[in-house]
Amino acid sequence: MESLYRLYLGVIFGGWGLALISGALADLRVDRHTVQEIHRHGAAGVGLLVAVAVAGGLRSGARGGPLVLEAADVQHVLLAPIDRGAALRGLAVRRLRSSAFVGLVAGVIAGNFAFRRLPGPTAQWLLFGGVFGAAVAVWALAAALIASGRRMHRTAAWLVGVLIVGWSVADLAGRRVSSPASMLGELALWPMHRASDSVGLPAAGLGIVGLAAVLGLAGLGGISLDAAQRRAGLAAQLRFAVTTQDLRAIILLRRQLASELPRRRTWLRLAASDGQHGAVWMRDWRSFLRWPLVRIARVCVLGALAGLALLGAWRGTTPLVLVASLAVMVAAFDAVEPIGQEVDHPTRLALLPVGAREVIRRHLLAPAVLMAGVLLIAVGAAIAAGAPADLVGVLVVMVLPTAGLSLYCAALSVTNDPFAYVLAPAIGYLQTGVPVALLIIGVSGPVILARAAARHGTAAVAASVPSELVVLLICWGLNSWLGHRIASRVTS
């Protein structure tokens, strides 16, 4: 409950902070051409994001989600001679309610950014943003409830998800609104609707969300007890990990909850070789080559999202630098998996005939190449979306320093000793927050400075270079911090 309360406070104060930031930055309003483009593609584009969320819900449901019960409830309530659907309904309704609240807050925050750049009444952007956010959250959760209650096979859930996403892609390509996801997209953009737009489409979208919620609640009784029991144990550990801010444990438990495990067969067989030189490099690539498809897709999507968010920030929606920074950070959490494995198994690390700091230093090379690749995807996505040459130049300059910075920040986050500051939680929060803050500064600083230079007619790329040198200096400092932490954790 304490974690949920903190999340609640975080959402409220975070949203308030973002609203203040966006107001202070005085972002530019879009031109008439962009407004026409949004009228043509906007609903289907937003709908595509909705479809991805719903597909994600189906995937989660096919793996036993989204309900998390206490182990005792599985044993004593679900095995009792009572209707399981009735027993689970209260929990499911609470989950729907809390998801709707989180979606509503996220939607209002998005609406707060939208009204500053797009035409339409402010109140409507906030209202429809909130309703849209809540509807998407409810629909995704309802999809998960339907999939778990009906024991949908993973392949079937995947196919239905592909169908839903494909329908939205077809809408986007055909400049029409026919899929339920696009209908919700129409709802999100209703504040800038034209007289010819029909209110029936967004209303139908909301109706489909309501129907999905009813279907999800109606089929709760079919939930798999095996999955419920497994998730109960994992969720209990996850709650404890969240309480202690043990990010590494959170990542591992989340992967287990999502059944996101290393592939049994490697994507590509690398030739074996001899000698200590390059052993860590090869070990790390072998780890990456066992990534499940969903992790590869996530990292690629995060790279593309970072590029598009930086493009959006360059064009005027400054708070999108936060989205870009967080996308890079999440991708880096996956990239530092080999370091996480070493820290998870300190016995192995302690038995190697090489110092722990040196092993970890070697472990940064392959992830650095991987992150550089992710950031090149970001550059590619920005170019594909029409980024100007100035921004492309800035992004290219950013690739290596940002790859390094994100790795150090992620490595510091996953090597946190969760119990080091149990008695001084303020220091613990600082320890958790500093890497994230540094990455936000490292990603946003160069882009904002270069954008300011471009607006004043000076060379944007040249303006970003000094800030990248500062990023490299930060990396140097973080390298020492990481080495110190690894040495202290392995010897302790």
Place this chain on the structure above:
Amino acid sequence: MTRTRRRASNEPVLGARRLRRKYDDLIALGPLDLRIEPGELVALVGANGAGKTTLLAIAGGLVEPSDGTLDICGDPAGSLPARARTSFVPDTPVFYQDLSLNEHLEYIARMHGADGWASRASELLEQLGLAQWGDKLPSQFSRGMRQKASLAMGFIRPFSLLLADEPFDGLDPPSRSVLVELLRSASASGAAVIVSTHRAEVADLSDRCIALHDGELVYDGPADRSVIAGHLPPQEDALPAVDQP
């Protein structure tokens, strides 16, 4: 065959002087003086809590002594040269989640500078009955297979000292025979081998027996089944009888 590294003449492979380890008020080990020479195959016996695992963990560099010293070929346990000479097979196998068994063997062998490890790996996996499992993730293994995989990881690299903590636990009889051969072969090639065990039959393959009780050395001499059995809790193959109603 396992290669061993050069060491200075007259240095024991393992030398402990006034070695002691305390956990708060509890003395888990010592004070202990010990000297183990190359080629010795030593059975380390004692009941639960006798201090066997603590001694092996100190020798492996995983735990620091509270007092005294423990050197491996003249270097303090846990130092880089000592780690290069010591192979430790823990009682609970430790695996990375993201590597197959073959990938584990390659990583460990290469980190220890073992050349030509691939043929040795094939040989070990064949001996241990894991030849078909090299490309699998250890998370898919049964308990016995995990133990065998852990043994393969211990034998894949060069060492002067092998520390095996309850290595026979979880193994089926054919695998136990293979392990006996591996231990004898390591000893014959000049490495010192210390096997912590609850099994009296380990006496048959050992040159020497060291018995601990409540952290203290209570016997150090020739290995003999009756002597070893005397320092172990009673062993019974059958389960305790249950009264019938």
